[in-house]
Amino acid sequence: MHLSRKTKKRLLSTVTYFFLLIASIYSLFPIFWAFLTAIKPADEVRSPTPTLFTANPTLENFRSVLFETQFPRYFLNSVIVSVGSVLLSIFIGVLAAYALSRLSKSPGVKTLGVGMLLAQMVPVVLLMIPLYRIMMNLGLLDSYTGLIISYTVFAVPIITWMLKGFFDTIPIEIEESAMLDGCNKFYLIVRIMLPLSVPAIVSAGIYALVHAWSEFVLTFTFVSDDSMRTLSTGVFNFMGLWIVDWGRLMAAAILIIIPIAIVFTFIQKYLVSGLTAGSTKG
Amino acid sequence: MISFLKKHTIAYVFMLPAVVFLILLLLVPIINVFIKSFYESNLLIVGDDLFIGLQNFINVMQDPLFWTNVKNSIVYTFGSVGGEYVVGLGTAILLNQNIKGRAFFRGAMIIPWVVPIVVAGMTWRWMLNPDYGIINVLLMNIGILDQSINWLGSETTAMFSVIWVNVWRSFPFYTISFLAVLQTINKNELEAAEIDGANMFQKFWNITFPKLKGISIILIVLHLIWTFNNFDFIWILTEGGPLNATETLAIATYKEAFMKYHYGTASAISVLMVVILIGMMALYFWLQNKQEAKGDN
Amino acid sequence: MKKYLLLLLIIFISVGCSSNDSSSSESNGSSDNGDGTTLEVWWNVDQGEDRSGYYDAIEKYQELNQEVNINVQVLPYEQLKQKLTTSSANGNPPDIAQGLAEWMADLNSMGTLHHLTDFVNEWDEKDSVPQAVWDSVTMNEEIVAFPSYIGTRARMYHEDIINEADVALPETWEDLLTVGKELKEAGIENPFGISATSARAPQELAVYMWSNNLEIAEEISDGAYQNTWQEDESQLERATEVFQFYKDMLEQGIISQNQTSWGYQELDQNFAQGRVAITQNGPWIQGYEEEQPEGMEDVRVDGVPPYNETPATFLEVAQWYVFEDSDQKEAALEFLKWMGSKEGQSIYAKGNRTIRNDMDSEGEWNVAFTEIAEHGRSWPAVPMGGIIDAMTESIQKVLLGDTTPEETAIWLSDQINQSLEENNLLSE
Secondary structure, three states: OOOOHHHHHHHHHHHHHHHHHHHHHHHHHHHHHHHHHHOOOHHHHHHOOOOOOOOOOHHHHHHHHHHHHOHHHHHHHHEEEEEHHHHHHHHHHHHHHHHHHHHOOOOOOHHHHHHHHHHOOOOOOHHHHHHHHHHHHHOOOHHHHHHHHHHHHHHHHHHHHHHHHHHHHHOOHHHHHHHOOOHHHHHHHHHHHHHHHHHHHHHHHHHHHHHHHOOOOHHHHOOOOOOOOOOHHHHHHHHHOOOEEEHHHHHHHHHHHHHHHHHHHHHHHHHHHHHHHHHHHH | HHHHHHHHHHHHHHHHHHHHHHHHHHHHHHHHHHOOOEOOEEEEOOOOEEOOOHHHHHEEEOOHHHHHHHHHHHHHHHHHHHHHHHHHHHHHHOOOOOOOOHHHHHHHHHHHHHHHHHHHHHHHHHHHHHOOHHHHHHHHHOOOOOOOOOOOOOHHHHHHHHHHHHHHHHHHHHHHHHHHHOOOOOOHHHHHHHHOOOOHHHHHHHHHHHHHHHHHHHHHHHHHHHHHOOOOHHHHHHHOOOOOOOOOOOHHHHHHHHOOEEHHHHHHHHHHHHHHHHHHHHHHHHHHHHHHHHHHH | HHHHHHHHHHHHHHHHHHHOOOOOOOOOOOOOOOOEEEEEEEEEOOOOOOOOOHHHHHHHHHHHHHOOEEEEEEEOOHHHHHHHHHHHHHOOOOOEEOOOOOOOOOOHHOOOOOHHHHHHHHOHHHHHHHHHHHHHHHOOOOOOOEEEEEOOOOOEEEEEHHHHOOOOOOOHHHHHHHHHHHHHOOOEEEEEEEOOOOOHHHHHHHHHHHHOOOOOOEEOOOOOEOHHHOOOOHHHHHHHHHHHHHHHHOOOOOOHHHHHHOOHHHHHHHHHHHEEEEEEEEEEHHHHHHHHHHHOOOOEEOOOOOOOOOOEEEEEEEEEEEOEEEEEEEHHHHHHHHHHHHHHHHHHHOHHOOOOOOOOHHHHHHHHHHHHHEEOOOOOOOOOOOHHHHHHHHHHHHHHHOOOOOHHHHHEEEEEHHHHHOOOOOOO
């Protein structure tokens, strides 16, 4: 069987769309189903024979999550802590990455870089008790600062290495000419490296943001006060004492996903281009 | 000394914030864990911890459950990373085609990654529920199943289901990373190969795949570590059950520390986890080097 | 520069290390707020679905005591326990927490609970609480917790289902297996309901153990315990029977396959919906009447759960803890005293849930629970953390795994003794 070039192309694109569709269903169906569950009235949610669509859609679950629970408070906390930790990890990451990329001749710098990666190897689970003690002694339990700091610690190593990869691709000549003009290193970073690295920084920032938005174990350990909980930890309040209230839980899930998904649609092109530069060198 | 300072101060100043953070909040607790692994430390027995040398390690390794945990960790880690790699690479290649609605498809595929783990776990638990879960209902309607399956609650399917959910949440990071690299590949190179008579698979194998090597190494190494140490996914989905079928070392550590209060034993398990991970990494890089050496000949 | 870094490193490490001695214990966020006391209370009661009136009780208390402000933190049981452990082991607990009976010995062994013996002895309403309840919160002759409410387990069933299938109510295991089979044949998906995971699973298992004349851990001598099943052939035989009972129920379809992963939420929900014919359950089921009026309409409660040798049931006494490291123990005790009073109990632990013996107990539900109270048993006074975990696993082993009932009984016995040994409580 010999297919003409054109038929072959058409066949290929049909197959492509087919698989894209399957992949999209795989990605989106859980969210779609969460939404369909959230708009069902209570007695339909637990039907032994669930239907895809309900005949009586209701926003009751959303109303109850938004107005009868601490959800807005958790949301605010998540935003504060996530943004705070993204900014702090970028600040620390940029400096460290610059050192790793440009100043790695100084003794110890490379070791520190490898050490950062090795630190990733220890399971967070067991660090909970010692970390709790440290946070307690620093008086940072139940505080934004405590959460921001601890998220940052776990985001910095990976951000540093992502940015280092990018800095490596920026020709050193650009800096050298600026050095000749008498600029110091800080100035160099701010005026030359940063503007060139916007895509990489955005993608590192997104990484940190996703990490922070999702963080559960640390927040759970450090926060006891309900008014300080983030979305990931607060969502457990919708799992009731007597029953799991799936309708409300799914409404909360949708409300958690929507904002970060919107943020993403706007900046995803940066993410791709940011990663490109950092990773092609491998 | 002065010249040394002058030359290197700036490097250290730049590293300082990172170092301070990592020492205070990672190194100190890690050292604490290593030390505790040599002590009998039981929160239920009031009094000073007792130094018992390697006894914790011996106890842990003599427990058959530990080896089940090791096996589960390895299955979970490699199953997840393998699945993520395949799905991630596949979707990246699809998205790299010249298609209409690329922005939509790309957006659709990134979404799972932004869903917080807790939320992802709860949503899938709801879908996989044996009594009201939509997955069973759909599969039964299509006729693939004739009886509902207790996906997370039966020994044979629990691990598979947990891996499936983890792949769902994690593959988009592979997709965007691969896509970023694929977009840098020069179209002319591919066209030239096509003119030389290379088919699709040859083109992929000879031109595209080598370019993905760098990013592959980074993705695989990082995800091996993260998945091996991951706790929240399995905890939310199955808590390590049924019958320890999904109890990985990370879950075992948690249970030992927070349900039985054997802090010393839990520390010993963690130390062994680090050892296993380092072993895994060493093996990986060794294989990598060997392959490269072969390629050079 | 290097020296400076080294110095910094030493400082940080020493900061971390000094945290190990508990001398530097700080007080909790529950400080005075100027115009009164703020009591930090942790529990698992969600305001949104509070069916028992806890929040009404708190409101009332604050009304009566204007200077007291009660700050509540809600967490599901499992997380609540972990947080209590972490925070109290580090000397940073809340003032009060409500928890399960299973946790009492664990928390007490950590030395974090404030002992209440003197406080209770001085309380003039002490005698309004039955001695059995006080016994359940006593360890080594010290009262270490304050009873909150009672959740005795009783046999419950949907009358319509039973009538329709025209079967008798099962009294014993044997009855249950026969009746269950008939119900199964009548097309009932879940003739009987169990819980094979969550905190409920070991509680149910314990009831079957007790009803077959077995002890989970027997006090051999003062403060020394042992599980004696393997010492005595007849005990091992009886323990084997318990697991055989679980296995028979599953194999004969008296419990469905799905039930092997049910926790208490699934069991309660399915029972309230009328999808389970018979079960053993607690008084909280009544709370479903509002939400599932149709399913709950024909629910009846009477008698102890199906038994084998001796009628037995689980007398769950939910507990209040006051922590040694709280700096407001006085105010906390005043609060508990009120919660245990007639007024407090009548708001949040109505009818059959009350810890007191001087409250009205009319109505079918209340009478039924009062009648079985004499068969109520509670956990042995040993840390249960490792034991309940093993008990849950044993149910799964026999239902899901290919372990025989006898192997499972031996395994559980070993696990219990190992847990006792680890806590230095095993009798030699």
